[in-house]
Each structure stands twice: as C-alpha cells, then as structure tokens.
Amino acid sequence: MTPTPTTPRPTRVGRPSFAAAERLARGLRLLVLLLALSALSSPGAHALQGNDNCHDPSSIVKDGGKYWVFTTGTGIYGMYSTDLVTWQSGPRPVFEAGQYPSWINGRVPGFSGDFWAPECVYRNGKFYLYYSVSTFGSSVSTIGLATNVTLDPASPNYQWIDQGEVVSSTTGSACNAIDPAVVTDASGGLWMSYGSFFKGLGLIKLDATTGKRSGTSFYWLAGNLAADGVSRSNSGSEAPYIVRNGGYYYLFLNKGACCQGSSSTYYIQVGRSTSVTGPYLDRNGVDMNRNGGTTLIATQGNYVGPGHVGLFVEGGANYLSHHYYDSNQNGRARLSVGNLGWDGAAWPFITRDWLAAGRYTLTNQNSGQVWDAWGCSGVQGQAIAQGTAAGLNCQQWNLTPVGNGEYKITSAVGAGLAADVIGNNPNNGAKLNLYPYSGAANQRFKIERSAGGGYVLASVNGNRVVEVPACATTAGVQLALYDYLGNACQKWTIAPAPAARALATAAPTAALFSVYPNPLTGRRFVVALDAELAAAPVGIRLTDLRGRTVYARRSTGQASVAVEADLPAGLYVLHVEGAAGSQTQKVVVP
Structure with a gap:
C-alpha cells in the first residue's frame, strides 16, 4: 500500500523583498493547500509517474535497487524510485514529529520542524544527510548532519543518527547557513558549498571521515563582491552545487525568486574554475563573485522556475535533478530528471531531451520486436505495431525534439506521417497509428530514460505510456497506451537506425x-x-x-x-x- 504522501513545502529562505514573515507563512500554507488540490484535479503533462511532489531536491542517491531523493519538508521528506521514472513517498520522514535534534533550538529559536534543502551522499560505508534549518526572513540558520548505514526503512539496521552541527550563521554572519552540497576534489578532499540570497555563497573544508567541518577556512564562491572584497547584501545567488569534470570544477547556482509557484523566476547558472576554491568564471570570463554566471536553463513552457540541481551518474547517463513549478498544475513544485551534457568547449548544458534528432529503431525490452509501420506503405491510418526486426525502412523512425523532452515521431516510409494516438484518446487501450502531424498533444511523446538504459514514452495527452498490449511477443500486435507499471513491455531500447532496405517498390497513396x-x-x-x-x-x-x-x-x-x-x-x-x-x-x- 502506498503511504499518504507528505507534500514538501516550498518554504525556502525568506528574503527582504518578501512581506512580513507571518503573512508569508499564511500565504505558503494556502499555496500548499492549492497545490495538494491541483495534484488531484489536474492532468499530468510529463512522463515522470507517481508522486513527484518535490522542492529543493537532494541529488539522487542509490541504495540497493532503489533511488532516493530528499527534499524540503516536515522532518525531511524522502521519495524513492526503482527505475528513475515512477516515484513514491517514503514511509516516514527522517525525523519523526517531536524527535528533532535538541541542539537545533539553541541555534534556531522558533524552529517548527520544516527542514530545508537536504543533500545526501554515500561514503565510508554509510549515507551522510546534510540538512538546513532556518526561519522565514532570517539568516539565523544552521546546517546539520545525520548518518545511516541504509536508506531502506524496512531494514533492521535502519537508524538515522544525528551528528550535530556542521556550520551555523547569525544575523551578523557573512554567509547564511542553508543549502548544503558536497563535492570531493581531485585529491580526495571533501568540501561543502552552501549559502543563499543573503550575501552570497561560500565553501568550507570537511573532515573526510566525520563529514563535519574541518578547520576554519572559508572561501567565497559567488556573492557579488565589491572591488574591496566586501560582500554586499542580497546577492541573489543561492543553492550552490559543484561538479568536478575533467580538469574543471563547475559551480551551479540559482538566481531569481523561488517559492512563488507559477510566479517564480528561478533560473540556473554556471561558472567554472581549475580549483575547487575558485575563482569561478562564466563563459565570458566574468567572476561569479562579481555578478558573473552563464544561464543554462530558465522557465520553459510549463516548467517554471527550475532550481536546485543535483547530479547522479549511472550507466553512462548524467541524471540531472531539479525542481520546477508546474504552471499546468497551479504552480505545484515537482521533480524533473533531465540530462546534463558537455559541449566541445567542456561547458555543460542542461536539457530534458534524452535523444538528439535523428533516425532510430525502437525495440521492446520484453518481446525484442520493433516499432513497425504495419504494412510498410506509410499511408494515413496505418497501424503502428510491433514487428520482427528486419532492417526495413518501415521499422525506422525519425525522432524530432519539440521542447522539454517531448518528441514528434515520424515514420521513415511514405509521406512521413507521425505517430498518433487514435481519436486523441488518453485512456487505457488507446491505439497508435500514422496520421499527418499537427502538433496536437496526442502526437507528442515525452521520452524519459529509465534505470538500465531503457526509455519510456508517454503521450503528452494524459501521460499514459506506450506498451505492447498484454505483453504479447507475436508480430502484428498494435501498440497502445496503458497506465505505467514499470514492466519491460513498456520500456524500449532506442538506438540509431542502421542503413535501411526498402520494402515497397513504390509509395502508393491507396492500398491495391x-x-x-x-x-x-x-x-x-x-x-x-x-x-x-x-x-x-x-x-x-x-x-x-x-x-x-x-x-x-x-x-x-x-x-x-x-x-x-x-x-x-x-x-x-x-x-x-x-x-x-x-x-x-x-x-x-x-
């Protein structure tokens, strides 16, 4: 039985531009209520399945056969997946109500139990979970650490042990102690970046064994420093995350306003350095401490205010996680798992497209058969079925990105008609055929990469996925939409098409x-x-x-x-x- 989800609250650090704390709190509580209602009433618009409520996600971390993300929420909210496509709430938070570490109240008076922006990493045989504690409109904050040898709540060894304070801030501190992220340098040294809208982002050294602060050194990463090196208030930068790739360290951060649903203006920027301590320069050579930063991704369509990135690498794929506010669902905060790539100049790019435009074959992971324009003439109304792979051109498909991970899929035969859900039907059993492309939702398919390298294709109209009905293994079975179950009948291996051989000697307009x-x-x-x-x-x-x-x-x-x-x-x-x-x-x- 799936537990009732604890909706993570989009209650990030307060800012001077926000109204009084009480008014903000009331507004956010109302927002949470509206988001919960919208989750029940609004249709899905992307391929991720299950409960993807999410704000300030940690980077994805794997334990056994499950992938976990921890987010802002009461007691630290956790969600997990077995395939990186469908997500569900963990059975309980990290800290049960009334069992929060007692030291927190001495650092952040008035703490109510809403932890912010956690980060989780695995090292030394256990999981290190860093978490933020603060109150609205204040830089009186702290970052703590809890450890566990397993993330499986059913394990007899499951127990979160709080390790106490890592770093704290007060009204007079230079850097607000929230939004932790951890990186290992090229020599094996452990570091933590942190900081928020107040004044800027910093970096401290951690002890590689305890995970706690080592020494008193501090480095500015981004904070709009003046020429004299003094930090200005309200730098506008927050949520730092450092990735080491090749000979560079890359600093990802957010600017703009978060936590305002569909009105949020969050966007993600990057700079790089040859040293983990900086300076980090953008593509134009501008220091991120002096308002530099190359924008990677901002609001696109219903993906409003993307923010708080994390990176998980597996099977040669870079799973880039972040939250966004879904304008199709009244600004509900949701998880996105996209693709991080690197261009020829070793600069990163973020995309929700997992496949470049090109011609491909799509092979079912259960039957071993391929998408097939059944009949090979490519005429309007022809069924899309599974067929025995024979290198035919009617078994090849042109995938064309149309934005935000959605694709137009056209047949390589005939007049290039598109994959179409018959009658714009979003229901179980709706079948696929060929039809002239109009850009309608039933002709666009969101493609997500699942664990193990397979792909899931969901109709943008309703979010049900393409399946071989009844998991049939015989040729000629027409493809259709069904609720996502995560089985092999709904997963596809997508590979560049080899040189095709033509089946028809002509491209007739009508069957003879x-x-x-x-x-x-x-x-x-x-x-x-x-x-x-x-x-x-x-x-x-x-x-x-x-x-x-x-x-x-x-x-x-x-x-x-x-x-x-x-x-x-x-x-x-x-x-x-x-x-x-x-x-x-x-x-x-x-």
Whole structure:
C-alpha cells in the first residue's frame, strides 16, 4: 500500500523583498493547500509517474535497487524510485514529529520542524544527510548532519543518527547557513558549498571521515563582491552545487525568486574554475563573485522556475535533478530528471531531451520486436505495431525534439506521417497509428530514460505510456497506451537506425490489395485485388525476411486469389505486382 504522501513545502529562505514573515507563512500554507488540490484535479503533462511532489531536491542517491531523493519538508521528506521514472513517498520522514535534534533550538529559536534543502551522499560505508534549518526572513540558520548505514526503512539496521552541527550563521554572519552540497576534489578532499540570497555563497573544508567541518577556512564562491572584497547584501545567488569534470570544477547556482509557484523566476547558472576554491568564471570570463554566471536553463513552457540541481551518474547517463513549478498544475513544485551534457568547449548544458534528432529503431525490452509501420506503405491510418526486426525502412523512425523532452515521431516510409494516438484518446487501450502531424498533444511523446538504459514514452495527452498490449511477443500486435507499471513491455531500447532496405517498390497513396486472415488461422489466406489490379496479369510472390521466395504464382481477371502454402511460423512479405503498380504487405504465420 502506498503511504499518504507528505507534500514538501516550498518554504525556502525568506528574503527582504518578501512581506512580513507571518503573512508569508499564511500565504505558503494556502499555496500548499492549492497545490495538494491541483495534484488531484489536474492532468499530468510529463512522463515522470507517481508522486513527484518535490522542492529543493537532494541529488539522487542509490541504495540497493532503489533511488532516493530528499527534499524540503516536515522532518525531511524522502521519495524513492526503482527505475528513475515512477516515484513514491517514503514511509516516514527522517525525523519523526517531536524527535528533532535538541541542539537545533539553541541555534534556531522558533524552529517548527520544516527542514530545508537536504543533500545526501554515500561514503565510508554509510549515507551522510546534510540538512538546513532556518526561519522565514532570517539568516539565523544552521546546517546539520545525520548518518545511516541504509536508506531502506524496512531494514533492521535502519537508524538515522544525528551528528550535530556542521556550520551555523547569525544575523551578523557573512554567509547564511542553508543549502548544503558536497563535492570531493581531485585529491580526495571533501568540501561543502552552501549559502543563499543573503550575501552570497561560500565553501568550507570537511573532515573526510566525520563529514563535519574541518578547520576554519572559508572561501567565497559567488556573492557579488565589491572591488574591496566586501560582500554586499542580497546577492541573489543561492543553492550552490559543484561538479568536478575533467580538469574543471563547475559551480551551479540559482538566481531569481523561488517559492512563488507559477510566479517564480528561478533560473540556473554556471561558472567554472581549475580549483575547487575558485575563482569561478562564466563563459565570458566574468567572476561569479562579481555578478558573473552563464544561464543554462530558465522557465520553459510549463516548467517554471527550475532550481536546485543535483547530479547522479549511472550507466553512462548524467541524471540531472531539479525542481520546477508546474504552471499546468497551479504552480505545484515537482521533480524533473533531465540530462546534463558537455559541449566541445567542456561547458555543460542542461536539457530534458534524452535523444538528439535523428533516425532510430525502437525495440521492446520484453518481446525484442520493433516499432513497425504495419504494412510498410506509410499511408494515413496505418497501424503502428510491433514487428520482427528486419532492417526495413518501415521499422525506422525519425525522432524530432519539440521542447522539454517531448518528441514528434515520424515514420521513415511514405509521406512521413507521425505517430498518433487514435481519436486523441488518453485512456487505457488507446491505439497508435500514422496520421499527418499537427502538433496536437496526442502526437507528442515525452521520452524519459529509465534505470538500465531503457526509455519510456508517454503521450503528452494524459501521460499514459506506450506498451505492447498484454505483453504479447507475436508480430502484428498494435501498440497502445496503458497506465505505467514499470514492466519491460513498456520500456524500449532506442538506438540509431542502421542503413535501411526498402520494402515497397513504390509509395502508393491507396492500398491495391488486402490480405485475410492475417495473422493466418490455417494454411490458407486470400489476396483480394482491387478492380484495376485484377484486370491485368498479376504476379504474387511470398518471401521470408531474408528475401528468399517461398511461394509464387500469377493470376489474371480474378478479384480474389487463394494462396495455400505450408509455412513455418514467422513473418513473411507478400509482393503483388501488376500494371496498376506494386505493393507489399506483411503476413504473419503464428
């Protein structure tokens, strides 16, 4: 039974530009209520499934077969996934109500239990969970640390042990102690970046064993320093996160306003340095301490105010996590798991597209069969089914990104018609065929990369995913939409297409013949010819997928031609050639 989710509250650090703390608190409580209601009433708009309520997510961390993210919320909210596509709430928070570490009250009087912006890393055989504690409109804050040998609440070894304070700030401190993130340098040294809207972002050294602060050194990362090196108030930078790649360290941060739902203006910037302590310069060479920063991603469509990045690397993929406010759901804070890439100049880019534009084959991970424009003529209304891979051009598909991880999928045969959910039907069982592309939601598919390298394709209209119905393994089964269950029938291996061989000798605009029954129910099937084709001599030939002829005959003046052949089970291609043209059709022998 899935537990009732604890909705993480978008209650980040207060800012001087916000109204009084009490008014802010009331407004945020109202916002949380509206977001909860919108989660029940608004349709999905992206492929991530389950409960993806999320604000200020930690980077993804893996324990056994589960992936975890910790976020802002009462007692520290946690959510997990087994495939990086569907997410659900953990059964309980890190700290139960009334069991928060007692030392916190001495550092942050008035703390009510809402922890902010945690970060979790695995090292030394256990998980280190850093968390932020603050109150609205204040820089009286602290960062604490808790450890656990497992993230599985069902394990007998599961126990969060609080390790106490890492760093704190007061009204007179230079850097506000929230938003921790941890990075290991090239020599194995451990560091923590932190800081917020107040004054700027800093870096301190950590003890590699305890995870606590080591020494008193402090380095400014970003904070709009004046020429004399004095930090100004309200730098506008927060949520730092450092990634080491090659010979550089990359500092990701946020600017703009968070925590205001669809009115948020958060955006993500980056700079880089050859030293973990900086200085970090943007692509134009401007120091991030002096208002530098190259913008990577900002509001796009319904993805409003993206922020608080984290990076998880597995299987050659860079899973870039962040939150955003969904304008399609009244500004609800949600999790996004996108793709971090590197350009030729070793600068990062963030995209929700997992695949570049190109021609691909899509292979079902259960049946081993591929997306197939069934019939290979590419005419309007032709079914999209699974077929035995034969290197045919009707088994190849052009994937074209149209924004925010959504794709137009067009057939490589015929007039380049697009994959379409028949009748714009968002319900279970809605089937796929070919239709002229109009950009409608039922012709756009969000593609997410799941754990293990497979892909999930969800219709933007309703968010149900493409599946081989009933997990069938036979050719000719038309693809359809169903609720996501995470099984192999709903996951696809997508690979660049090899050089295709054409199946049809022409690209007809209308079918010249039909075949029934297909799949065969015995040794006999009938080829029904249209009047124009039947009026002249016609050649009928059946080949296997290696191109070898297994049956051939000629006919003149017959509207229906019976074919009897003792064929082993498999997929065959029927070629019909006459004065009116030539066409092909697949024939399935079960």
